[in-house]
Amino acid sequence: MSTFNAPKGIPEYYPPDSAGFVAVRETLAEAVxxxxxxxxxxxxFEDTALFARGVGESTDVVSKEMYTFADQGGRSITLRPEGTAGVIRSVIEHGLDRGQLPLKLYYSGAFFRYERPQAGRYRQLQQLGVEAIGVDDPALDAEVIAIADEGYRRLGITGHRIELTSLGDSSCRPEYRSRLQEFLRGLPLDEETRQRAELNPLRVLDDKRPEVREMVADAPLMADHLSAAAKDHYEQVKAHLNDLGVPFTENPWLVRGLDYYTKTTFEFVHDGLGAQSGIGGGGRYDGLMAELGGAELSGVGFGLGLDRTLLACQVEGVTPGDPARCDVYCVPLGETAKRRLVETAGQLRRSGVRVEVAYGGKGLKGAMKAADRSGARVALVLGDRDLASGTAQLKELAGGQQRTVGLDSVVDEARAELGR
Incomplete structure (x- = not known):
């Protein structure tokens, strides 16, 4: 009989390792x-046109990496490759921008890109992202960056760095674009790269091929051609980051892979991950909402890669989360004892304690091995002799100490043992 495997390039998380993944997601979400x-x-999934317009048709994401298909109604549908365009669509559709601004939203989940699978690069990737919409304030940009940095530090990651730049605004980008295109037209680029230079010349600066990087080494940089307003905005962002105690490195070569970024742009990098060193990033997108049919409102946000953040934790020897499945492991010896311990387990769970029960008629030896594997701190053993005397055995698994407790007080006694 044939068996099935998960699709190529999709990581799966299962116990006990999934505890680390959940801890990464929840720690970053708590900072948010x-x-x-x-x-x-x-x-x-969304209408394909949303990503084509919102992300940019010249990007690799849209031109090469999207999972696009026709549904049964003949509509072109795309599995979401990123989160910002979908958030903006939802804000416009439901009028969420009509209330207090900035509108501050966060999301998490799976995103999809057709890429060559390798360590840290997956076809189904997990992200957590935020969007702060409706206020163009450098302090808000700094807050967004600081939130992500705080989340990483709460996980125990210290080997990351923040790369920061400005991609200018509508008053200086057109002139810079012309300067860059003029420079690129003088280079012996291949035809595909030459076409990219005409559509979106910034993308050529992000080319990872050594021969292209060498050719563009002397290219004009946006950071040297900022308008007075864009430069002032950038200087204020840096000042606020300094006030917040968030270290950063300026990188005028930084180009994010999505077209909508303007002004503040940043990336979180961890060199311990090798070629796939980016663990998160984002920036400001002042024209995106209007491009998608909404109001002329600015926004700023980030997307943090949960898969890569977990890899960064592993590189640094950080173990996020508690791999233990439970706190108390109940060991019934006999059917009557099982009925009583199932009831006790329910009481403990209602009081906030994680509990497992040894189902399936395991003997004492096998059940105690299962208790150790579960990560429980306490085992609660109940047999016929205990039932007759109205007691149970409470065993502290790490040290092996065992004591007899009354059945009527077993919930309180177990909670007290956990609190020691």
Whole structure:
């Protein structure tokens, strides 16, 4: 009989290792919630045109990496490759921008890109992202960066760095674009790269091929051609980051892979991951909402890679989360004892304690081995002799100490043992 395997390039997380993945997601989300962001749940797929317009047709994401198909109604549908376009679509559709601004939202989940699978690069990737919409304030840009940095540090990651630059605004980008295109037209680029230079010349600066990087080494940089307003905005962002105690490195070569970024642009990099060193990034996108049919409102946000952040934790020897499945492991010896311990397990769970029960008629030896594997701190053993005397055996698994407790007080005794 044939067996099935997971699709290529898709990581799976299962116990006990999944505890680390959940801890990464929840720790980053907690840092976000502390700053007043509310959760938004987005569709896994959208109209293909949303990403073509929002992300940019000249990007690799749209031109090479999207999972696009026709549904049964003949509509072109795409599995979401990123989160910002979907958030903006939802904000416009539901009028979420009509209330207090900035509108602060966060999301998490799976995103899809057709890429060559390798360590840290997956076809189904997990991200957590935020979007702060409606206020063009350098302090908000700095807050967004600081939130992500705080989340990483709460996980125990210290080997990351923040790369920062400005991609200018509508008053200086057109002139810079012309300067860059003029420079690129003088280079012996291949035809595909030459076409990219005409559509979006910034993308050529992001080319990873050594021969192209060598050719563009003397290219004009956006950071040297900022308008007075864009430069002032950038200087204020840096000042706020310094005030917040968030270290950063300026990188005028930084180009994000999505077209909508303007002004503040940043990336979180961890060199311990090798070629796939980016663990998160983002920036400001002042024209995106209007491009998608909404109001002329600016926004700033980030997307953090949960898969890569977990890899960064592993590189640094950090173990996020608690791999233990439970706190108390109940060991019934006999059917009558099982009925009583199933009831006790329910009481403990209602009081906030994680509990497992040794189902299936395991003997004492096998059940105690299962208790050790579960990561429980306490085992609660109940047999016929205990039932007759109205007691149970409470065993502290790490040290092996065991004591007899009354059945009527077993919930309180187990909770007290856990609190020691």
């Amino acid at each position: 919630r502390r700053a007043g962001y509310g959760y938004i749940e987005l569709p896994l």
